[in-house]
Structure formats: C-alpha cells, structure tokens
Amino acid sequence: MELTNAQRAQVLIHALPYIQKYYNKIIVIKYGGNAMISEELKDAVMGDIVLLSLIGIKVVLVHGGGTEITEMLGNFGKNSEFVDGLRVTDKETAEIVRMVLSGKINKGLVGLLGAKGGKAIGLSGFDGMMIKAKPMDERLGYVGDITEMNVQPILDVLEKGYIPVVSTIGCDDEGNVYNINADTAAASIAGRLGAESLISMTDTSGILRDKNDPSTLISKIYVSEAPQLVKDGIINGGMIPKVECCIEAIRRGVRKVFIIDGRIPHSILIETLTDEGIGTMFVSGENYEH
Numbered sequence: 001m002e003l004t005n006a007q008r009a010q011v012l013i014h015a016l017p018y019i020q021k022y023y024n025k026i027i028v029i030k031y032g033g034n035a036m037i038s039e040e041l042k043d044a045v046m047g048d049i050v051l052l053s054l055i056g057i058k059v060v061l062v063h064g065g066g067t068e069i070t071e072m073l074g075n076f077g078k079n080s081e082f083v084d085g086l087r088v089t090d091k092e093t094a095e096i097v098r099m100v101l102s103g104k105i106n107k108g109l110v111g112l113l114g115a116k117g118g119k120a121i122g123l124s125g126f127d128g129m130m131i132k133a134k135p136m137d138e139r140l141g142y143v144g145d146i147t148e149m150n151v152q153p154i155l156d157v158l159e160k161g162y163i164p165v166v167s168t169i170g171c172d173d174e175g176n177v178y179n180i181n182a183d184t185a186a187a188s189i190a191g192r193l194g195a196e197s198l199i200s201m202t203d204t205s206g207i208l209r210d211k212n213d214p215s216t217l218i219s220k221i222y223v224s225e226a227p228q229l230v231k232d233g234i235i236n237g238g239m240i241p242k243v244e245c246c247i248e249a250i251r252r253g254v255r256k257v258f259i260i261d262g263r264i265p266h267s268i269l270i271e272t273l274t275d276e277g278i279g280t281m282f283v284s285g286e287n288y289e290h
Contacts, residue, residue, distance in 0.1 A: 018273040023056045025196035026158070027272070028254075030186035032064040033203040035262030036105075042112065045201070048268040049163060050118035057272075058158045061113075061120075062166045062189055064182030065105040072100050085238060086136075086143050087179060094142040094177040101167040102126070109165050120163040125170045125178075128153040131185060133170030133178040144170040144178025146185065151192040187245040191252020198249045199271060200242060201262030206280030207243075209234055220281050223247050246282045257282040 003011070029049065035041045052059050069087070070080045073096055081088040089097065102124040113120035125131030130153050133144030157164040168185040170178035183200060190198040207229070209216035221229065226247055229235045235243050246257040260267045260279030270278045 015273040019055050019057075022052075022196060022272065024058065026058045026060060026190075026193050027052065028060045028062060028186055028190040028193065028195045028198045029268065030062050030064075030182055030198065030200045031109075031262070032066070032182055033201060033262050035201050035267075036063070036065065037067060038263075041263065041265060044265040045262070045268065046109070046112045046116050046118070048266055050113060050116040051269065052272065053118055053163050060154055060158070060164050060166065060189065060193065060195070061109065062168060062182060062186040063101075063105060063109060064168060065101050068105060069097055069100050072096055072104075083137075083139055085241070086140055086181070088140055089142040089179045091142060091176075094179060097179045098124075098126075098169050098177045101169055106165055106167040113163055113165070118163055119161060120165050121157050122165045122167070123153055123157065124167045125180060125185070129171060130154070130166075131168070131170040131178075131180060131188075132172060133180060134172065135178075142176065142178050144180045146170065146180065146188055149188050149192050151189060154189065154193065181241070181245075183242050183245040184248075187249040187252070187254075187257075190249045190254045190257075195249075195254050197256045197258065197272075198246070198254050199258045199260060199268060200246065201267070202242065202259055203261075203263060204239070204259075205261045206259050206278075207235060207239070218280055219277060220283065223250050223282060223284050226282075243282075250282055250284050255283075 035045055049059050073080055106122040110120045110122045128150055130150050131146060132148035134147050136143045136145040154164045168180040168182045170180045205214050205217055207218045209218060226243055249257050258271050258279050258281050260271050267278050
C-alpha cells in the first residue's frame with residue numbers, strides 16, 4: 001500500500017514520542033534464528049538498525065549463528081552433538097565457532113549495515129578481552145560460563161558514532177576460545193551497559209498462553225510472574241533459558257526486555273516506535289492487577 005505524503009508525516013509524528021524516549025539511550029538487539037537466515041528479513045533488520053542509529057539511538061547488535069556453525073562443522077566432517085540444548089565444543093569445534101561467528105557472520109553483518117548507509121564495527125569477546133569465560137561443564141568442553149565482562153570497547157565504538165556488532169565468543173588468560181550462548185551474552189552486555197532495553201529476536205511470537213493460538217500472546221510479564229508461568233508449562237522447553245536471560249537482564253538494571261518475532265519484517269521498529277508493540281515485554285516488579 002502506497003502512503004500519501006500526509007500519511008507519511010502522520011507516521012513520523014506518531015513515532016516522535018518514542019524517538020524522544022530512546023534518544024541517546026542504548027538498545028541491545030540479540031539477533032539470530034530465522035531473521036538471520038532469510039536474506040529478505042536480514043535486509044529488513046539491517047535497515048531497521050541503521051534507521052534507529054540515524055535518529056540518535058545507540059544500537060548494539062549481539063549475534064549468534066548456530067545454523068551456520070552446524071553447516072560449517074558438517075563441511076569439516078564433524079557432527080554436532082548437544083547436551084541440554086548446548087553444543088558440545090571440543091578445541092577444534094571452538095576454532096570453527098570463532099571462524100564462523102567472528103569472521104563470516106560478523107563481517108557479513110558489518111558489510112550489510114554499511115550497504116544500508118550505517119557505520120558499523122565488528123567486535124568479538126576477544127577484543128579487549130571483552131568476554132572472559134571458564135568451562136561451564138566438563139561434558140560440554142569449551143562452552144563458556146562468563147566470568148568477566150568488559151564493555152569498554154563497545155562504549156568506545158558507540159562514542160565514535162559506530163554501531164558495534166558483537167560476536168559471542170569468549171576467552172581466558174591462556175587464549176582459549178569459548179562458545180558463549182548469545183542470549184546469555186546479550187543479557188550480560190545489556191546489563192553492564194545500563195541499556196534502556198534488550199530486544200531478543202526469536203522464531204516465535206513471544207510468550208503464548210496457548211502455544212497453538214497466536215491470539216493468546218502475553219504482551220507484558222512482570223519478573224515476579226515468570227516462575228508461575230514456568231510451573232504452569234506456559235514457558236517451557238527452549239523458551240525457559242531465553243526467559244531466564246531476560247530476567248537476568250532486568251535484574252542487572254535493564255529497564256525493559258522484549259522477546260519479539262524476528263520472522264516479521266520491521267518487528268524492531270514496530271516494538272520500539274509504536275504503541276502496540278509486537279511481542280512479550282518483561283519488566284521488574286509485581287502485577288498488582290491480580
């Protein structure tokens with residue numbers, strides 16, 4: 001549908017209070033899943049990020065890349081093995097993870113943002129020893145538990161007017177490479193940056209009371225309500241660790257955390273610059289309406 005000039009003006013005026021609210025504030029976007037695989041969606045996401053950056057919002061893009069890692073491991077003749085949803089990572093796999101995340105994916109995203117008129121710089125957990133880690137579980141090998149987070153490199157890049165694009169690999173004092181869960185890293189980064197919000201792009205509409213009925217989307221969840229939703233089975237499976245990361249970010253001082261559907265074009269803009277929003281928002285405190 002083609003908008004008239006008057007309608008375009010109305011759209012911009014409607015977005016003004018949201019632009020003012022987020023102006024000069026930090027938003028962390030955790031990017032992965034289908035939104036990363038589809039070229040059309042990837043193009044839309046990069047355009048959204050450049051737009052937010054150009055209107056004075058400080059965007060930090062944190063990405064994973066599980067599907068591409070699995071594909072590359074297959075090219076090297078290595079099978080992907082998972083324990084409790086986490087990839088078993090031997091030393092060779094860790095190097096392949098570094099190659100895919102910090103090389104192929106990270107620089108690809110930097111290039112796409114540049115093509116959209118944005119200015120981006122790629123960073124990894126090795127840069128400035130940003131993400132220090134230790135083994136999480138000996139069964140998992142080089143899957144890392146974050147021990148220290150130094151966000152100064154991200155702040156330096158933001159201060160110079162660039163969009164930091166962060167790949168979630170960790171390091172230790174011996175120079176070992178650790179595979180870090182992107183949701184966990186994004187929550188930690190958002191907390192340390194004192195971000196206004198963390199937006200986690202997923203392959204679902206958000207938290208649904210009935211997983212088969214999109215109309216049952218829960219648009220707002222207070223942190224205090226989450227344990228009961230887990231107990232009731234509404235938050236279940238792979239969504240549990242994602243929600244735990246959302247709660248951790250809130251506890252670290254992030255004001256709002258969103259789980260949104262990355263499969264919907266411009267979902268970031270809909271969530272950030274409109275009344276309606278599009279996914280599930282987590283906030284601190286209690287729901288006094290109950």
